[in-house]
Amino acid sequence: MKTRNLVVLSSAVAVLLTLPTVNALAQPASPARPVTFIERNLGGPRLGITFSLGSSEYTEKLKEFGLGNTLSQFGWHFEYQVIPEGGGPQFVIQFTPLLGGVEYGKIIPSATLAMGVRFPGGFEFGMGPNLVATPDGIASALVIGIGKSFDYGGVSIPINLALTHSTVGDRISIIFGYAIEKAR
Secondary structure: OHHHHHHHHHHHHHHHHHOHHHHHHHOOOOOOOOOOEEEEEEEEEEEEEEEEOOOOHHHHHHHHOOOOOEEEEEEEEEEEEEEEOOOOOEEEEEEEEEEEOHHHOOOEEEEEEEEEEEOOOOEEEEEEEEEEEEOOEEEEEEEEEEEEEEEEOOEEEEEEEEEEEOOOOOEEEEEEEOEEEOOO
């Protein structure tokens, strides 16, 4: 059965590679002029709230540490954008270190590195790794985020919803703030 599937898959790939129209469609058209990009460096404060979902291992560790399953978040957002000069989507790399749980008199540090796309209307999505301190050490997770950035007089005001998934438990966060382009 595995051999048959491999033969069928190999045959399909071979047929697709030999079709001239498929090869032509798979290659981008050459632009009339070279595409240039604008680079922006944005940063600013971030505030938010994180909810530990369900009765997960992470939620239990929070309780053992004297914390609830809802945590405040405070931090700073570092962002690097590459934007096609003629318009279009922005390619974004973001790094966001946060401190959570200050309302309980404790600090839980976390950091996220996300890579994604922001469209001209402000809708954005991305994903990347997350590290969070737990009473037992550092836990890693995957963050998937969506959001919208509003431009108000040259100030970007993002509102994001992020789902953080890991083996110790899932979290959902609502994070907002503002960003102003740094002068070069």
